[in-house]
Amino acid sequence: MDLSVLYNLSYGLYIVGAFKNGKAVGCTINTCFQITSDTPRVAVSLNKNNHTLEAVLQNGRFSVSILSEDSDPAVIGRFGFMSSRDTDKYEGRGYEVIDYVPCVNGRFAGRLILEVEQTVDCGTHMLIIARLTDTVKGEGTPMTYAYYHNVIKGKEPKNAPTYRGDSTGKDVTAKRRFECGVCGYIAETEGEDLPADYICPICSVDRSNFTEID
Numbered sequence: 001m002d003l004s005v006l007y008n009l010s011y012g013l014y015i016v017g018a019f020k021n022g023k024a025v026g027c028t029i030n031t032c033f034q035i036t037s038d039t040p041r042v043a044v045s046l047n048k049n050n051h052t053l054e055a056v057l058q059n060g061r062f063s064v065s066i067l068s069e070d071s072d073p074a075v076i077g078r079f080g081f082m083s084s085r086d087t088d089k090y091e092g093r094g095y096e097v098i099d100y101v102p103c104v105n106g107r108f109a110g111r112l113i114l115e116v117e118q119t120v121d122c123g124t125h126m127l128i129i130a131r132l133t134d135t136v137k138g139e140g141t142p143m144t145y146a147y148y149h150n151v152i153k154g155k156e157p158k159n160a161p162t163y164r165g166d167s168t169g170k171d172v173t174a175k176r177r178f179e180c181g182v183c184g185y186i187a188e189t190e191g192e193d194l195p196a197d198y199i200c201p202i203c204s205v206d207r208s209n210f211t212e213i214d
């Protein structure tokens with residue numbers, strides 16, 4: 001079976017927000033799709049190891065912020081490569097509470113406020129089926145998963161349902177490449193070292209987390 005055919009499924013990118021014991025938590029997802037229209041419902045797939053799943057199940061409510069192409073890409077890494085168990089992902093960014101759920105601050109293509117209706121145990125992941133209770137209009141072109149891979153040159157961790165485990169977006173004209181040890185982002189230079197004050201554009205860690213590759 002050629003699993004690369006799965007790469008032809010297309011997705012968007014989203015930030016889930018929820019409260020756990022009063023603390024705002026959340027994570028990046030690419031799996032969010034509308035299931036019904038009369039009573040609008042969506043489904044999201046959350047890994048059982050993700051703290052955000054615990055929050056969503058505990059609280060029964062969550063937000064989905066839809067990334068746009070001009071959203072700050074650092075939010076993807078911060079919410080996608082770190083766990084809310086030991087990191088306050090909202091630090092320095094903040095959130096707005098809408099209908100009792102946290103929505104991370106920033107520029108987004110829109111937001112969905114959702115209430116959990118059903119869960120389906122899918123082994124490593126739980127499929128959450130949720131009813132739409134409110135929306136917030138946003139701006140910008142919604143970011144696709146292809147844009148994240150091809151333009152931002154981002155990757156995904158093992159917890160993402162669509163984990164590919166390969167390296168994407170290699171620029172053969174670059175003379176030196178440095179890989180971020182936290183999120184896998186590859187910084188390319190024309191031959192010079194990465195500056196000492198370099199900050200990963202995806203997950204915001206500093207230069208010491210980068211290792212030269214190739």
Ligand SMILES: Cc1cc2nc3c(=O)[nH]c(=O)nc-3n(C[C@H](O)[C@H](O)[C@H](O)COP(=O)(O)O)c2cc1C
Pocket residue numbers: 025026027028029030031045046047049050051052053076077079080081082083084085148154155156157159160161
């Ligand atoms: C591009 C991208 C897509 C992701 N998609 C999903 C997803 O659809 N479902 C999921 O459970 N995790 C997904 N993840 C992984 C979670 O965001 C990640 O495991 C996060 O650290 C969980 O944080 P938490 O423990 O605070 O919930 C994705 C990560 C990235 C970077």
